[in-house]
Amino acid sequence: MEKRIINPWQWQDERSYVQAVEVKHAESTLYCAGQAAxxxxxxxSNEDMGAQLKLAIQNLEKVITEAGYECKNIVRLNLYTTSxxxxxxxxxIFQEWxxxxxxxxxxxxxxxxxxxxxxxVELEATAVK
Numbered sequence: 001m002e003k004r005i006i007n008p009w010q011w012q013d014e015r016s017y018v019q020a021v022e023v024k025h026a027e028s029t030l031y032c033a034g035q036a037a038x039x040x041x042x043x044x045s046n047e048d049m050g051a052q053l054k055l056a057i058q059n060l061e062k063v064i065t066e067a068g069y070e071c072k073n074i075v076r077l078n079l080y081t082t083s084x085x086x087x088x089x090x091x092x093i094f095q096e097w098x099x100x101x102x103x104x105x106x107x108x109x110x111x112x113x114x115x116x117x118x119x120x121v122e123l124e125a126t127a128v129k
Contacts, residue, residue, distance in 0.1 A: 001023065001024070001025050001026045001027060001073075001128060001129060002023070002024040002025055003021055003022070003023055003073075003075065003104070003128075004021070004022040004024075005018045005020075005021060005104050006018070006019055006020035006021070006022065007019050007020075016094065016095045016098040016099070016107075017077075017098075017105055017106065017107040018104050018105065018106060019106065020106055021075040021076070021104060021105065021106050023075055023128050026128040026129065027128075027129050028128070028129055029126065029127070029128050030064065030067050030069050030125075030126065030127045030128070030129075031126055032060065032063050032064065032124060032125045032126070032127070033063075033124065034078075034080065034122040034123065034124040035056050035059040035060040035063060035122065035123050035124070035125075036052070036055075036056050036059070036115060036116065036119045036121065036122040036123075037051070037052035037053075037055035037056050037059075037119055037120070037121070038055075038059065038119070039055070044116060044117040044118050044119050045118065045119070046118040048086075048120075049081075049083065049086040049087060049089065049090050049120050049121060050089075050090040050093060052119065052120045052121050053087075053090050053093050053094065053121050054093060056121050056122060056123050057093070057094075057097050057123065060123050060125055064125070064127055067127075068129070069127040069128075069129050070101075070127070070129070071101040071103060071127070072101045072102050072103055073127045073128050073129055074101075074103050074105045074125045074126070074127045075104075075105055075106065075126055075127065075128055076105060076106050076107075076125065076126035077103075077105045077106070077107045077108075077123060077124070077125050077126075078107070078108050078110065078123070078124040078125075079094075079107065079108070079109045079110065079121070079122075079123055079124075080110050080111075080112050080115060080121065080122040080123075080124070081109070081110070081111055081112070081120060081121045081122075082111070082112060082113070082114060082115055082119075082120050082121075083111065083120065084109070084111045086120065087109070087121060105125075
């Protein structure tokens with residue numbers, strides 16, 4: 001598989017994403033449902049944004065690795081949050097995770113009115129291999 005990053009500018013680098021990712025000769029593609037702060041027993045977290053973001057990331061990693069993919073090969077990531085302001089207060093958690101895996105992904109951040117039950121953030125990814 002070949003990945004090519006397209007960045008006509010550099011300002012997005014501080015925000016931990018790229019403008020586009022071209023993928024050639026991929027063996028397969030994994031489309032992940034939105035992963036949120038849902039515990040292993042199926043209960044939704046009622047913790048703060050930071051704790052929910054950490055659990056959502058852990059859940060996304062679990063889905064990706066159990067499917068036989070690697071987080072470094074996430075090429076598309078949609079972030080849904082009920083509060084952009086709260087999310088930005090914990091943005092460093094997201095950035096540290098991106099850096100840890102060397103992820104270079106196209107991303108969209110959307111503030112939504114609500115998510116399921118008490119959830120505050122959800123991550124929807126596409127990975128390739």
